[in-house]
Amino acid sequence: MLLAVILPLPAGAQLPQGTELLIDVHLERGPNGLAYARAMDGAALFAVSQILQLAEVRITRVVERVRIEAVLEPAGLPLVVDTDSGFVRRGTLAWPIPPGASLWEAGLLFLETAEVARLLDVGTSLNLAELTLTIRNAGHLPAVRRAERQRRQARLRGPDDVLLPAAERLTVRPVAVDGAVLDWSAALSTAAPKGPGGLGVEAGALRLGLGVGLFGGSGAVLHEEHWLPGGVPNARVTDVSWIRAWPRNPKLRQARIGEVAGTGRQPRQIQGAAFTNAPFVRPVTFATGTLVGTLLPGWEVELYRQGSLVGLTATGADGAYAFDVPLVYGTNPVEVIGYGPTGEVQRFQRTFEVPFERLTAGQFEYGIGGGGCGIDPCQAAGNLDLRYGATSRLTVRAGWDQFWRDTLPDLWHPYASATFQAARAVALFGEVVGNAQLSGLVTFAPSANAQAGMGHTHFVGDSIVAPLVGTTILDDLTTGYLFVRPGILDGRFFVRADARRAFGSLQRSYDARVTATAQIPATRLDAGVRVNHASLREAAFTTTAVLTGQVLYQTGPAFGPLRRTIVRASMEWDPAEGLERAAGGLARANLRDY
Helix, strand or coil: CCCCECCCCCCCCCCCCCCEEEEEEEECCCCEEEEEEEEECCEEEEEHHHHHHHCCCEEEEEECCCEEEEEECCCCEEEEEECCCCEEEECCEEEECCCCCEEEECCEEEEEHHHHHHHHCCEEEEECCCCEEEEECCCCCHHHHHHHHHHHHHHHHCCCCCCCCCCCCCCCCCCCEEEEEEEEEEEEEEEEECCCCCEEEEEEEEEEEEEEEECCEEEEEEEEEEECCCCCCCEEEEEEEEEEECCCCCCCCEEEEEEEECCCCCCCEEEEEEEECCCCCCCCEEEEEEEEEECCCCCEEEEEECCEEEEEEECCCCCEEEEEEEEECEEEEEEEEEECCCCCEEEEEEEEEECCCCCCCCCEEEEEEEEEECCCCCCEEEEEEEEEECCCCEEEEEEEEEEECCCCCCEEEEEEEEEEEEECCEEEEEEEECCCEEEEEEEEEEECCEEEEEEEEEECCCCCCCCCCCCCCCCEEEEEEEEECCCHHHHCEEEEEEEEEEECCCEEEEEEEEEEEEEECCEEEEEEEEEEEEEECCEEEEEEEEEEEEEEEECCCCCHHHCCEEEEEEEEEECCCEEEEEEEEEEECCCCCC
């Protein structure tokens, strides 16, 4: 039968030898609990198994009156107290048990406070008068790590009983004319002196721009004049445009009139009008994606994006877990951290790829535009573009481009494309453009440390003269890339490889480049190799270049003259021809550091 002292003792009171105690144990920034102890020569011996259980250290084996074994996670550090051999072991470190510092009683191993502290690598403060033990510097113990996770999770959930007020909408009444800005620039090129004390103006340019808020939108007038030498007639161009956006109107969100960008797969400059219900500024957020995985039953799982906790869950009886991951357009690297019941930790890095061509399920967008050609060699151009998010994974697109030309035949290019998220890390894209090209692209991005992609385009329409879409020079174009970050230098080292293969009736070319980059304190180093092979009719040639580069940014007190200085240097040489190019740069910030 165990009898324990559970009442605080008067100050200065001495405990009889072997007194049974019930101590209140406090883990700093962690949980509290009770543990049995024995008073011995003014010190206390604690039940090791109870301290380990409070700290959530996994006990793997107990041989009564011989030894107790445990594992400290997540490092898998073995902890052993062997009273038979008289040693305590923590990992590879072992030390003898002092005389009288251990005791077996009622199936429990009692160990002196100092030895418990050394076993767990913590600090302790024992107050026998108050019957309390405080365990300090315990952030590595599983129980404290769990408590810290719970605090993070509470911040993520927020208070349940607080309803935050909805954001107030600011209503702005548009006016006919509101605000204006004028922009101008002039440039002159002088010629040889003409007459006594004078310089002749050989060429020049004048640019005037006026922008004004007009009927709820933005009106702009841009006028440019160029004086050219050699009797060439002067060039004068005046462009006028008006753009307005209606962010909350699902039927029409943009109207562009004048010298503006058109619509379509590759918007072109037109002198006309374009209308669309696509957002003027597309939201960064896309939708949510599902991330599933398997651990062991009873594990806690946290989801991090860019270092911030964005989700938490627990595994079920089958060990499975799932997250709805908030996604943005582009690359979405996330980290999953699983915590076992006794401090085990497993980390996984995953990546979601969201191509900018994708739309959320059920979202429909259209675009229609037409007018005179602004830059392209044609008389007029028109486009109709339709996009639809068929499912959460599939976005389809269709439309056509029409070009009217003066002396050359008109061009008509219907097109259709599909973007499909085949898996979390695999995205597929395919496109057909009538009388122009067929292309496909596959990207694979399992994590932020490994990404690859390959695309191929086959060009058709060889009979078209001066094409505006596609090309008659090439028949096939294949590109590919590979990015790997192996984990060297804490992730500050990566390798990228790019390859390109172009085939045509008159020429063939192969290009490959491999570059390795290392980021060490204040310095970035690059080294790579580039190989180019081309054949034109009967001639063929191959060039090889070795590339090196360095960027040094010195901010610390060392190297005083170089403080706040950026030094750039790069070289390129051909093993057969020698040095081909060398470049360097020096930039210094003269402002004070704040």
